[in-house]
Amino acid sequence: MGWYTLDKQFGEAMQLKYAVSELYDGVTVLESHRQVYTANEKEKYAIDYDAVSHHAVKINGTNNIKAIVMLERIDDKHITYKPYSEDDCPGEAACPKSILDKLSPTDNTYAAEWRNKAYSLLEYPGDESKMVNMTVTENLHRSDPDENPLYSRDGNEFTDALIDALIEHSENYKPIKNNQSNTTMEKTTVSGFVGKNFNYNYNEETKKSVISLTIKPKDGDWVQIKAFNQNADLIKNAIENEEVKKLTITGKMKDGKPYTNKKGDLVEYQELVADTVNRHKTVEVNGVIAKVEDKKTSNDKPYTHLFIKNNVAVGGVEKVEQFNITIFQENKKGIPKDVELKVGQPIAIKGEATINRYLDKENKVKESTNINAWNVDRTPTRLKEQIENLQKNSAKKAESQKEAPKKAAKKSTSKGKGTGMEM
Incomplete structure (x- = not known):
């Protein structure tokens, strides 16, 4: 299909779900997702359109659920759409997993190729049952409106009546703003x-x-x-x-x-x-400082970022452990004076680790650990002693606070006693 243009006053007020339902005969839209590109992203990806949306659609009268991709060009007066079926194997494959997981199994090689590409772009591998054998020989013809119900009966053209219908019903649908990434709900x-x-x-x-x-x-x-x-x-x-x-x-x-x-x-x-x-748990790690940076959070809260390494033996094989450490100003106060946060210095850390999963370049699941440091010292032994002392002092303070009301009450009772002398 070619590009299809609407006046922007109508396009802005027209929800994409409705647009897809009208652009393709006989489908019901189950879920939609829209991504708007910045100028830098357009240059980076070498694309000539401004936004893309992905849709899971159910072909009416069947249980068949397929994907539709719509490209958008946006200027001051118009929004221009270019729709694709997954059967076209469109280049835009960064489709949300929630949409991919809704799709029915397919024997169309082009759709299968697109789905495999889409799943490969996700943070985790997709459901393999949705990835069909790429060697199938029988499949639906591409761009054939007689055999593929996703295509308009008019083929590559849209009638005036269809445009009128879009405009007539557009006021019943909420507008899609350029800063929205999803037509259903934000994360x-x-x-x-x-x-x-x-x-x-x-x-x-x-x-x-x-x-x-x-x-x-x-x-x-x-x-x-x-x-x-x-x-x-x-x-x-x-x-x-x-x-x-x-x-x-x-x-x-x-x-x-x-x-x-x-x-x-x-x-x-x-x-x-x-x-x-993301998982969080308390950990104790040690190693040698490989990198030190002073940074600020998004709300201007200062902190020091450390990158530390430690050589450990695992099954007789030496392995390098690496950790990203964050030390906020309030936790720096407890660091012993002889501990230097400099490259090459030994260090031991106790804190809360956040464990994140991600895919490497070979699509293998890996994990990274970022630690928010609570206690810092030069060696694990000194760190242990430091923590034990802090715990003892904390226990003494708690006991003192617990006894304080009793002592105050006893002192008050003592002051209130008379001399016992009668006049």
Whole structure:
């Protein structure tokens, strides 16, 4: 299909879901995602359009769910669209996993090629059941409106009646702003301590898993969390085997399945469906400082960033451990005076580690660890002594505070006693 232009006054007020439904005959849009490119990104990727949107659509009258990609050019007066079916194997493949996971299995080689590329761009590998054998010989014809129901009956042209329909109904749909990345809901990040109970289920037949749990942020109410497959397994293992008590979850808030409580009341709630999961746990590490940088957070809070290395023997083979360390100003106050934060100096750290998962250049799952330092010293032995002393002093202080009211009451009673002499 070619480019299709609308006046911007109509295009801005027209939701992409409706546009897709009209551009392709007989489909219902299940989910949409829109990405707007900056000028630098356009130059970097050598593209001549301003935005792209991905859509999961269900072909009406069937259970077949396919993907549609729409390119957009935006100027002062017009928005121009260029739609593609996944059967065209479009170049834009940075499609959200939530859309890819909705798609039905396909025997179309072009669609399969596009899906494989899309999954390879994700943070984690996709569901292999959605990746079909690339050697299939029978598939739908590309761009054939008679055999592919995703295409308009008019082929490459759009009638005046279709344009009129888009304009007529556009006022019923919310506008899409250029700074929106998703037409459904923005992502939310929640960080907090994990509740005592969680519910994990694994389906032997489908090989899929799901976990439900709660997280308590530092300031706020408990948040219901749901995660699937790799994220579900990651969370379960973190809680059971890694002694992780704190998680950071990024995802989208969605309506949970209503249920009836013991009182017979219908309970409706929202849950955060996890896209990414970061684990937090207390660690002690040591090594030699390889890099020192003074930085500031996004809200101008100063901190020192250290990169430390340590050679360890694992199974008779020497391995280099590497850690990113963050030391905020308030934690610097407890550092002994003879400890120097300089390259080449030995150092031992205790703090909260945040463990992130990512894919390397070979698409292998790797992990990086960033540590927010609480205690710092030159060697593990000195660090241990420092922490023990801090714990003893803290215990003494707590005991002193506990005894203070008793001493005050005793002193007050003593002052209130008379001489016992009668007049």
